[in-house]
Amino acid sequence: MKPIPFFLTASLLGLANAAFAGTIRVEPGADAQARLQSALIDASPGDTVEIGAGRFDLTDGLSLDIDRVTVRGAGPDATILSFKGQKGAGEGLLVTSDDVVLRGFAVEDAKGDGIKSKAAHRIVYHDLRVEWTGGPKAGNGAYGVYPVESSDVLIDKVTVKGASDAGIYVGQSKNIIVRNSLAMFNVAGIEIENSYNADVYGNVATRNTGGILVFDLPNLPQKGGHSVRIFKNRSFHNDTPNFAPPGNTVAGVPNGTGVIVMANRNVHVFDNDIADNGSTNIFIVGYRSSFTDTGYNPLPSDVLVSGNRHGRAGFAPGPQFVGGAQMVAAMGAVPPIVWDGTGSNIQVKDKVPALSLGLKDPKDRETASNPAIADLSHGPEIVQPPAVMLPPSMEAAIK
Amino acid sequence: MRHALAALAAWGVIVSASPPKQVDDALILGDTLPPSLSAFHLLSGPYGRTPAKAVMPYMLNTPLFSDYAEKFRFLYVPNGRKIGWRDNGVLDFPVGSVLVKSFGYPADMRRPGKKIRILETRLLIRRESGWIALPYVWNADGSDATLKRAGARIGISWIHTDGLPRTISYAVPNVNQCKGCHDDGAGGVALIGPKAHNLNRDDQLEALVGQGRLDRLPANAPRLPVWNDPRTGSIALRARAYLDVNCAHCHNRNGPANTSGLWLDWGQPWGPNLGIGKRPTAAGRGAGDYDFAIEPGHPERSILTFRMKSLDPGIAMPELGRATVHEEAIALLDQWIATMPVQETR
Numbered sequence: 214m215k216p217i218p219f220f221l222t223a224s225l226l227g228l229a230n231a232a233f234a235g236t237i238r239v240e241p242g243a244d245a246q247a248r249l250q251s252a253l254i255d256a257s258p259g260d261t262v263e264i265g266a267g268r269f270d271l272t273d274g275l276s277l278d279i280d281r282v283t284v285r286g287a288g289p290d291a292t293i294l295s296f297k298g299q300k301g302a303g304e305g306l307l308v309t310s311d312d313v314v315l316r317g318f319a320v321e322d323a324k325g326d327g328i329k330s331k332a333a334h335r336i337v338y339h340d341l342r343v344e345w346t347g348g349p350k351a352g353n354g355a356y357g358v359y360p361v362e363s364s365d366v367l368i369d370k371v372t373v374k375g376a377s378d379a380g381i382y383v384g385q386s387k388n389i390i391v392r393n394s395l396a397m398f399n400v401a402g403i404e405i406e407n408s409y410n411a412d413v414y415g416n417v418a419t420r421n422t423g424g425i426l427v428f429d430l431p432n433l434p435q436k437g438g439h440s441v442r443i444f445k446n447r448s449f450h451n452d453t454p455n456f457a458p459p460g461n462t463v464a465g466v467p468n469g470t471g472v473i474v475m476a477n478r479n480v481h482v483f484d485n486d487i488a489d490n491g492s493t494n495i496f497i498v499g500y501r502s503s504f505t506d507t508g509y510n511p512l513p514s515d516v517l518v519s520g521n522r523h524g525r526a527g528f529a530p531g532p533q534f535v536g537g538a539q540m541v542a543a544m545g546a547v548p549p550i551v552w553d554g555t556g557s558n559i560q561v562k563d564k565v566p567a568l569s570l571g572l573k574d575p576k577d578r579e580t581a582s583n584p585a586i587a588d589l590s591h592g593p594e595i596v597q598p599p600a601v602m603l604p605p606s607m608e609a610a611i612k
Numbered sequence: 613m614r615h616a617l618a619a620l621a622a623w624g625v626i627v628s629a630s631p632p633k634q635v636d637d638a639l640i641l642g643d644t645l646p647p648s649l650s651a652f653h654l655l656s657g658p659y660g661r662t663p664a665k666a667v668m669p670y671m672l673n674t675p676l677f678s679d680y681a682e683k684f685r686f687l688y689v690p691n692g693r694k695i696g697w698r699d700n701g702v703l704d705f706p707v708g709s710v711l712v713k714s715f716g717y718p719a720d721m722r723r724p725g726k727k728i729r730i731l732e733t734r735l736l737i738r739r740e741s742g743w744i745a746l747p748y749v750w751n752a753d754g755s756d757a758t759l760k761r762a763g764a765r766i767g768i769s770w771i772h773t774d775g776l777p778r779t780i781s782y783a784v785p786n787v788n789q790c791k792g793c794h795d796d797g798a799g800g801v802a803l804i805g806p807k808a809h810n811l812n813r814d815d816q817l818e819a820l821v822g823q824g825r826l827d828r829l830p831a832n833a834p835r836l837p838v839w840n841d842p843r844t845g846s847i848a849l850r851a852r853a854y855l856d857v858n859c860a861h862c863h864n865r866n867g868p869a870n871t872s873g874l875w876l877d878w879g880q881p882w883g884p885n886l887g888i889g890k891r892p893t894a895a896g897r898g899a900g901d902y903d904f905a906i907e908p909g910h911p912e913r914s915i916l917t918f919r920m921k922s923l924d925p926g927i928a929m930p931e932l933g934r935a936t937v938h939e940e941a942i943a944l945l946d947q948w949i950a951t952m953p954v955q956e957t958r
Contacts, residue, residue, distance in 0.1 A: 250762040250786055272765065274925075276788035300765070301783050303931040309788070309868075324925035325896065331868065354926050355896020361871050378896045385871050432873040432884045433893060434865070460892050460899035460915065502891060505884055 234259035241267030249294075253277045253284070264318055266291040274302025274323075280310045283610070286318025289342035289372065296323040304329040304359070305343075308336065314610045316340045322347075327373070329359040335604055336360055338368045339611040345375030349398045351456045356382040357399065360389075362435070367607050369393050377456060378463050379404035380421065383411065385435035390601050391416060400457040401426045401466060402448070407433055411441045412601040417448075422455045422531075423466040424448030424490070429476040430462060431506035439478040440598035443485065448472055449524065450489040455533060465501075467492035468531025476500040479515045481597050488524020492534045493547050495521070495563075499555035499575025511575055512556035517595045519562035523549045535578055540568075548586065553578060561589040635664050637690050640737055641708055649733055649748040649757035654688060654712055659730035659754035666691070667712065668825075672810045674839040674853045677938045678715060679780060680772070682728055686712040687806070694827045695820065699834070700879075702803040703811070703826070711736040711806065720771040731766050732784045733757050736794065736803060743801035745790035761787045780935040789932050797866035804861045809834040809878075836878075840940060851948035852878060854941055858930065874905055887916055888952075895919075898927045908952035917942050917949070 237252045237260060239245075249269060252262045258281040266287035271294055277284065284306075286292025296305045305323035308315070308330035319342040320327045327343035330336045343357035357373030360366045361384040371394040373380030380399035383389050389411035395418075396402030402418030404426040405411045411427075418424035425448050429438035448471040457464040466473065469491025474480045475498050487494040495518055500511035527547025530537025540547045550567040552559050555575045561567045571583035635653050639646060646652065649660060656662045663669065667686045675683065688710040689695060696704030705711075716730035735746045748757035749764050763786030769779040785792075796802035811817055812835040820826035837845030839854040855863075860877035862869035872893050875885045884890040887905030892898070892915060900918045907913045919929035920942050928934060 247762045247764075254761050254787055273763070273783070276786070276792070278788045278791060299925055300781055301925050301932065301935070302789075303925065307788075307792075309792075325898075325931075331871070351897060352926075353897075355894065355898070359894070361894070378894070382894075384894060430891075430893060432890060434870055434873065458895075458897045458899045459901045460903045461895065462891070462893075503889075505889070 236261045236263050238263045238265065240265040241269050245269040246272050250275055253279075253282075256282045258282065261285055264292045264294075268293045268295055270295050270298055271305075272298050272300055274299065274304055274307060274325075276302075276307040276309070277313060278309045281312045282310070283314040283316070284318070285314075285316050288317050289319045289340055292318040293321055294318060295321045297321070299324045304354075307331070308333045311335055312606070313337070314339065316611065318342075319344065321345070323354045325354045326356040326359045327354060327376070329356070329361070330363060331360075332362045333360065334363050335365040335607055336363060336367070337607050337610050338366075338371050340370045342372045342374075343376075343380075344373070345377075347375070349375050349377075349400075349453050349456050351377055351458060353377040355379075355461075357396075358382070359384070361385055364388055365603050365607065366390070367603055367611075369611060371395075372397075374398045376400065377458065378461055379426070381416075382406065383408055385433060388601055388603065390414075390603060396421055396424075398453055400453075400455055400461075400463045402451070404428060404463070405438070405441055406430065407436050407438050408441070409435075409439055410598060410601055413441070413443045414445045416446045418446065418471075419448070419450050420453055421451045422453050422457075422468055423463070423470040423473055424451045424487075425471070426463070426466070426473045427475065427477050427480055428462065428473070429500065429510075431500070431504040431509035431511070436506075436509055437478070438476070439480075441477060441480045442598065442600075443472060443480070443482045445484050447486045448490070448494075449487065452489075452491060455531065465533050467496070467534035467537070469529060470494075470496050470531075471526070472496070473498065474513055474516055476511050476513055477516070478510075478513070479595065479598060480513070480517070481595070482516070482518045483520045485521045486524070487521055487549070488526070490526050491529035492527065492531050492537060493551045494523055494526040494549040494565075495561075496551050497556075497559055498553040498578075499572075501553075501575040501578050503576070513559060514557045515595045516556075516559045517562070517597075518550060518560065521563050523563060523565045536570075536582055536584065540584065552587070552589065558592050558595065559589055560592045560595065635666055635688060635690075635710075637708055640690075640710055641739060643739070645744075645746060645759060645761070647759045649735075649759075652710070652735070654686070654710060654735075655714075655733065659716075659750055660714060660733055660757065661730070663712075664688075668820075668823075670806075670811060670816050671813065672805055672857075673813050673836045673844070674810060674850075674857045676805065676857055676933075677941060678933055679782060679936045680721065680770075680778075680938075681715040681717060681731075681782075682724060684714040684716070685805070688712065689825045695825055697826060697828045697830070698808060699830070700807075702805075702807050705738050705803070705806075707738050707740055709738040711803065717768055717770045721773045722771065722775065729768070730754065731768065731782060732760075732764075734785075734790070736801070742796075743794070743803065745787060745794055745801050747784050747787070747790065749784055760784055763787075763789060778936070782935065783933060785932060792868060792932060793861050793930075795861070795868050797870075805857070807836070809836040810857065812836070813838075839944065847944065847948050847951065851945050854944060858941070862930070887914075896926065898929070900927070906949055906952075909950060909954035911946035911949040914949050917945050920945070 345353035380396035526549035690708035693706035
């Protein structure tokens with residue numbers, strides 16, 4: 214082939230993108246599985262796959278592996294992808310390509326996770342609903358939306374109900390915004406795990422077992438979670454009894470917890486409304502299971518809790534909250550903020566009582582605990598990480 | 613083992629009667645996605661049961677389990693090109709190579725190799741830009757197979773080895789699912805099966821060298837145990853061989869399941885990442901009532917085989933291509949876990 218000058222190739226490519234960026238429409242009806250999956254395979258970068266209003270009864274998981282594709286429905290109550298009859302695949306929809314926008318549809322009753330995206334950078338989840346329609350049940354799938362191993366993640370205006378692990382879960386990722394979303398009837402409402410730089414704001418977490426969780430676990434490719442800001446959220450009335458399978462980390466989440474920070478560094482919990490959580494409103498702890506990963510730090514550090522508005526808390530501690538019943542007997546209720554006593558530079562500036570369990574090792578929570586109200590209002594300054602900034606294209610995609 | 617040999621022999625009978633055909637190298641190297649399998653001239657005859665002269669059948673020591681399907685594997689290397697030897701990982705196939713795998717079920721598994729209904733043929737084609745994976749589904753009269761990039765489900769019944777009828781909804785993977793397993797960790801498609809140690813049997817490698825298709829063969833080439841042949845390795849080695857072939861294409865440090873922290877590749881050292889005393893990460897209800905992927909001494913409490921025993925898509929592992937339970941493999945893995953030294957994990 215004759216060599217083409219570089220500038221010409223570049224401009225030809227530009228033209229091609231502009232000329233062929235198109236829309237593939239898929240309507241409900243017979244053979245929805247094959248038609249929808251074909252559209253997701255046949256799409257070219259820049260295309261939009263538009264899913265019409267109605268109910269799509271799907272028999273297998275769907276997947277998208279093309280960069281720069283927008284999957285758009287007619288709205289989270291209008292376009293419904295039902296996986297009630299799913300026979301295979303670990304999730305309803307799997308995305309493995311970059312710069313993908315998902316918006317305006319619902320995923321119902323997936324057998325595993327609702328929507329998973331793996332190593333899918335700059336992904337946008339907007340105006341979506343993921344729901345297990347039978348209410349909270351152990352047989353529901355694990356995660357509602359599940360971006361993992363990705364840089365630049367935006368979750369905006371997403372509703373998740375009924376996940377048997379976390380409704381909105383972001384794992385092993387960097388540069389994350391979760392905002393304006395609703396998590397109800399999940400074991401964990403919103404969970405940021407093994408991740409760096411996350412802003413979680415403007416969300417509502419209610420009627421979950423635990424509202425908003427910031428966790429770090431050992432033995433994973435990315436660990437040492439840090440730089441997380443939880444602010445302007447409402448985490449209230451989380452009262453669903455824990456229905457997670459027993460082996461899962463979240464099976465240890467006490468019924469009725471507003472916010473949990475576990476084994477993370479530089480976490481800021483501020484300006485939230487947290488109320489009516491039966492175990493406690495804010496719980497700061499180390500990782501208490503045994504592990505052999507020498508590169509793992511199981512302790513929390515540099516955690517700042519400030520300016521939150523607290524309602525009632527600790528009136529009905531869950532069975533996972535060791536010593537809770539005794540605290541209610543002794544103090545009338547578990548205080549709204551509880552720290553297990555491990556880690557370093559844990560500061561609480563909220564004007565409510567904070568309880569320290571006085572542990573030296575997070576593993577001792579079951580046995581040796583010496584709870585006492587503690588003044589945690591002072592300590593070395595903890596500098597807040599800067600606001601998470603995403604590439605402008607991601608914000609533009611939902612304008 | 614006997615199954616596979618019988619099946620191979622059945623192919624051999626047909627091969628000897630096959631008319632010569634010229635494989636279409638231009639189509640292989642081109643950039644189209646041919647809608648019909650016949651266009652390649654890799655296979656001919658009903659259900660493509662006759663490979664072209666240059667298309668060589670091969671077998672693996674430990675194959676991937678695919679719902680008890682009989683699998684017929686062939687490789688094609690273009691004239692004048694050679695496969696490059698690799699001590700570890702898959703062999704280096706030259707551009708223009710094709711790996712062909714047909715899937716089918718005998719009417720009665722007690723008589724393998726007889727009355728086989730071929731369902732689909734999958735191609736992995738090495739183009740200049742890398743590998744591509746294409747699934748073709750056979751039409752009703754077996755005259756040709758049609759490209760099904762979106763996958764398909766096919767109802768299939770057979771008499772199982774226990775003499776009882778089985779019926780499943782067999783899944784032909786869509787192209788994303790092909791890549792989901794054949795993932796090179798960098799956005800492309802990779803081979804899984806044809807590693808030197810897995811191909812090293814029945815003098816296959818020697819034959820490839822003899823035909824000028826493989827560039828070299830070191831003395832004492834490594835050999836993967838045959839998972840169900842005790843003469844080829846200990847329980848532990850055969851269990852590891854099974855995990856390497858059936859799980860490690862996702863469960864490795866760079867694979868699609870790397871974020872689970874459960875890595876089951878052949879070279880993975882003993883420890884939490886191999887599952888020993890490892891708590892689940894994002895397993896959801898896949899964890900069942902159990903705390904560890906592998907709890908030494910306690911197969912009945914190990915998530916690894918718990919998930920292999922399930923057919924529920926929210927629990928089952930592997931996630932794709934399994935609508936039946938591989939009882940024999942579970943027996944091996946349970947035995948392996950049961951005989952591990954019990955350690956303090958709780």
